[in-house]
Amino acid sequence: MEISDEIFEAANQRGKAKKAAYPTVVSARYDRRISKVVVSLASGLDLAFSPHDAQGLENARAVDLVDIQVSASGLGIHFPKLDADIYIPALMEGFLGSKSWIAAENGSRGGKSASSVKSAAARQNGRLGGRPRKQPMAEATGISLDKATKIAVAQS
Numbered sequence: 001m002e003i004s005d006e007i008f009e010a011a012n013q014r015g016k017a018k019k020a021a022y023p024t025v026v027s028a029r030y031d032r033r034i035s036k037v038v039v040s041l042a043s044g045l046d047l048a049f050s051p052h053d054a055q056g057l058e059n060a061r062a063v064d065l066v067d068i069q070v071s072a073s074g075l076g077i078h079f080p081k082l083d084a085d086i087y088i089p090a091l092m093e094g095f096l097g098s099k100s101w102i103a104a105e106n107g108s109r110g111g112k113s114a115s116s117v118k119s120a121a122a123r124q125n126g127r128l129g130g131r132p133r134k135q136p137m138a139e140a141t142g143i144s145l146d147k148a149t150k151i152a153v154a155q156s
Contacts, residue, residue, distance in 0.1 A: 024074025
């Protein structure tokens with residue numbers, strides 16, 4: 001795919017705007033004492049986050065996090081042993097992964113919650129014989145099995 005001069009120039013302008021809007025990374029390291037990745041910015045601010053909360057780093061061991069590289073633009077950090085990247089503007093906005101990854105993580109955490117209401121509902125459901133079994137379409141709709149077969153054959 002060939003890139004036109006206009007597209008290239010537009011990309012450069014977007015990059016300059018990002019660099020003007022966000023401080024660049026000066027250094028990044030993994031602090032074993034607090035089990036966090038610490039990113040030092042040109043503004044003097046240090047950002048720290050748990051690698052288990054970041055997409056691509058969630059299963060990382062401490063040894064995988066020792067080598068961190070700063071991108072040429074200063075807007076990203078790279079973990080070579082994991083082939084994972086963190087985009088600093090997104091990190092500063094509170095996003096530690098893609099929207100779908102964050103949604104999956106939130107859903108996973110929600111499903112693990114164990115409130116007293118959820119426990120009581122599960123006990124009550126168990127007393128009633130558990131979750132109802134799925135019924136074939138013919139039984140669920142009240143259509144006779146012969147008629148359901150004819151409908152299925154006619155639709156195919």
